[in-house]
Amino acid sequence: MTTSEKLLTGNEAAAWGAARAGAEVVAAYPITPQTTIIETLASLVHRGISKAEYIAVESEHSAMAACIAAAHTGARAFTATSSQGLALMHELMHWAAAARLPVVLANVNRAMAPGWSIWTDQNDSLSQRDTGWIQIYCVDNQEVVDSVIQAFALAARTSLPVMVVLDAFVLSHTAEAVHIPEEEEVRPLIPEWNAPWKIDIDRPAALGSLVPPAEYEKMRKKLCDAHAQAALVIEDLAATWRKRFGRGAGLIESYRAEGAETILVTSATIASTARVVIDELRDKGVPAGLVRVRVFRPFPVAALRGALAGAKRVVVLDRNCSYGASGIFYQELRAALCGVPGAPVVHGYIAGMGGRDVTPLTVRAALGRAMEGEAPVPESTWLSE
Amino acid sequence: MAERMTTDAPRPRPAAEPRLPTLGEEITRPGHLACPGCAVPLLARTFLKIAGPRTVFCVPACCFAVIDGPFPYSSAGVPFVHCAFETAAVTAAGVKAGLRARGQGDILVVAWAGDGGTFDIGIQALSGAAERNDDILYVCYDNEAYMNTGIQRSGSTPNGAWTTTTPGGKQGRKKNLGMIMAAHRIPYFATVSPGYYNDMVAKMRRAISTKGFRMLHALSSCPPGWKMAEEHSLTSTRLAVDTRIFPLYEVDDGRFRVTVNPPQRPVSEYLRLQGRFAQLGAAGIEAQQRAADEDWAALRARCERHGNVND
Numbered sequence A: 001m002t003t004s005e006k007l008l009t010g011n012e013a014a015a016w017g018a019a020r021a022g023a024e025v026v027a028a029y030p031i032t033p034q035t036t037i038i039e040t041l042a043s044l045v046h047r048g049i050s051k052a053e054y055i056a057v058e059s060e061h062s063a064m065a066a067c068i069a070a071a072h073t074g075a076r077a078f079t080a081t082s083s084q085g086l087a088l089m090h091e092l093m094h095w096a097a098a099a100r101l102p103v104v105l106a107n108v109n110r111a112m113a114p115g116w117s118i119w120t121d122q123n124d125s126l127s128q129r130d131t132g133w134i135q136i137y138c139v140d141n142q143e144v145v146d147s148v149i150q151a152f153a154l155a156a157r158t159s160l161p162v163m164v165v166l167d168a169f170v171l172s173h174t175a176e177a178v179h180i181p182e183e184e185e186v187r188p189l190i191p192e193w194n195a196p197w198k199i200d201i202d203r204p205a206a207l208g209s210l211v212p213p214a215e216y217e218k219m220r221k222k223l224c225d226a227h228a229q230a231a232l233v234i235e236d237l238a239a240t241w242r243k244r245f246g247r248g249a250g251l252i253e254s255y256r257a258e259g260a261e262t263i264l265v266t267s268a269t270i271a272s273t274a275r276v277v278i279d280e281l282r283d284k285g286v287p288a289g290l291v292r293v294r295v296f297r298p299f300p301v302a303a304l305r306g307a308l309a310g311a312k313r314v315v316v317l318d319r320n321c322s323y324g325a326s327g328i329f330y331q332e333l334r335a336a337l338c339g340v341p342g343a344p345v346v347h348g349y350i351a352g353m354g355g356r357d358v359t360p361l362t363v364r365a366a367l368g369r370a371m372e373g374e375a376p377v378p379e380s381t382w383l384s385e
Numbered sequence B: 001m002a003e004r005m006t007t008d009a010p011r012p013r014p015a016a017e018p019r020l021p022t023l024g025e026e027i028t029r030p031g032h033l034a035c036p037g038c039a040v041p042l043l044a045r046t047f048l049k050i051a052g053p054r055t056v057f058c059v060p061a062c063c064f065a066v067i068d069g070p071f072p073y074s075s076a077g078v079p080f081v082h083c084a085f086e087t088a089a090v091t092a093a094g095v096k097a098g099l100r101a102r103g104q105g106d107i108l109v110v111a112w113a114g115d116g117g118t119f120d121i122g123i124q125a126l127s128g129a130a131e132r133n134d135d136i137l138y139v140c141y142d143n144e145a146y147m148n149t150g151i152q153r154s155g156s157t158p159n160g161a162w163t164t165t166t167p168g169g170k171q172g173r174k175k176n177l178g179m180i181m182a183a184h185r186i187p188y189f190a191t192v193s194p195g196y197y198n199d200m201v202a203k204m205r206r207a208i209s210t211k212g213f214r215m216l217h218a219l220s221s222c223p224p225g226w227k228m229a230e231e232h233s234l235t236s237t238r239l240a241v242d243t244r245i246f247p248l249y250e251v252d253d254g255r256f257r258v259t260v261n262p263p264q265r266p267v268s269e270y271l272r273l274q275g276r277f278a279q280l281g282a283a284g285i286e287a288q289q290r291a292a293d294e295d296w297a298a299l300r301a302r303c304e305r306h307g308n309v310n311d
């Protein structure tokens, strides 16, 4: 731990990221395990370290509404939530993206009720898949602080809202050594958001009014196109981070995947557990590697096709399920590889729902079963079965 | 929208008010889409002439959202931020916070919502903003039903009124918004009626110049929704006051004060003007009279407690 590093939980890292990026309006409502993000921010505002206007709203729905409203003025708006809170925001998640507003949200992945669970899985954030938000899944607390800062830059450059996702407890309440970039280092990377649909008292206009179908469709295509643009900006920011700070991934992270016959594809903290398993396998001479999907929206189709080219089999480990279909990353990856000549066989496994531990044993089981020739099933195989 | 209906009720001639107040320049532009006789354009236009151009409107789903015009048009003449149905108050709070953060804290931010967006689906966000005393002005234009979606009942629909979801007349009374807001101890609350224009203008001025959370509750006549001839629109808003069905009062830091002492006409004069009350028989009207009398007495008692009665 160097002098510029601090011991921070994932939640503190998220709060510091928002403060360092210069969040101007924070509106939030507490929910386990997000609470310490907004408590830390309240304290940073109280101590004058953050200059944000802090609105202690009466619900998550209002938190997102306030962020949307504040973003309309050009102010950098931030909120944080988790599971039930994110679900309550759903109507406004669509709104923020379709209004093309640069709102930043940190979501602590927590399983949806019932039964009540405060532990991690991804069904809360993945249920927001089609809203138009960028989604970034973090592997450690350093990536949390960096991703939150990058999110403000990315949002301003693309006029898209950005969700930074971190696992409940595994990151949110676990302290790691984290380098917090200084304000002077990161502020110049975050441009002023100056879209023509910003509230301008001297050029009064209606924002969000009734649109005829042809105009509506045009707007939605632009929203979709903005995601393609966002993929480039994400890689650009990653390159900047590597140059300035010597760290960080872009859309995906490949770990010992070159020349691998079997590649594990997963996301968030499962990937850091998986690195251990890949090292073991490589030490034994088994040609296995790992590809971590850091960004789920825009879905990095080209990057994944490139990283998986040449592999015999891909094993997707999902901490989520689209009931009636399969693991969601599994579903998306199969779609991404569909029609690619010589594409690998794709296996899907589900583990870790409701915060059930995903240990090296779990990862080994998934890889082992696939490598031993278990036939892939379209609905994913639940590892616990 | 419902079909237009005329009634053969006698048309009372309200006494004209002596002189119209002088207002500021016209902000609203031509081209609004309200029905003929709708009170909303009159309310908004008058309000903006007082508030001036450094004003932002935050408007949820409701008739006003349509009245302003479709993309890319806007008739308001000030920034008009559309927002989700239940978010008027918090949208205004968020715009205000953003403007303050951007050094434009002097701009007046107004939430302008219908009764549905205020009494019902938006009451949670409204209560939150009122409790925080956010520095916004909330205008509820009350046409006593969900008009935008075709005249369904709301928590503001009066007892006995026909709507498409209360085909036999609503059972149960309208929520008392003034009492709800007074319980939040906001700095300023007032009821206004376009039929008492000078009183309305005075209260708009008061609300605009007050800091913190303030609210105007405006009776907003709606000819199609009330099944009323459009030429009776303004008359109806005056009769609502004169019959004490919609008393004009203000709550100033918790102190109630009646601002217009009406001549007390029988409620039937107001009810008979509107087809939505057509199914009320003599007993129904009698019950409405009793309710109006009781409410008036309760309001007066509240004002007396605050030493605010001048007959």
Ligand SMILES: Cc1ncc(C[n+]2csc(CCOP(=O)(O)OP(=O)(O)O)c2C)c(N)n1
Binding pocket: B061, B062, B063, B064, B085, B086, B113, B114, B115, B116, B117, B118, B143, B144, B145, B146, B147, B148, B149, B154
């Ligand atoms: C969450 C949600 N539910 C329902 C609607 C449909 N809706 C739009 S406007 C409206 C009624 C508005 O009534 P009110 O607030 O009284 O305004 P008015 O139209 O009467 O002027 C309804 C039900 C919506 N837009 N959003």
Ligand code: SF4
Binding pocket: B001, B033, B034, B035, B036, B037, B038, B039, B040, B063, B067, B143, B147, B148, B221, B222, B223, B224, B225
């Ligand atoms: S339906 Fe009623 S409130 Fe809506 S525009 Fe017409 S008159 Fe106005």
Ligand SMILES: [Mg+2]
Binding pocket: B114, B115, B116, B141, B142, B143, B144, B145, B146, B147, B154
């Ligand atoms: Mg209404």
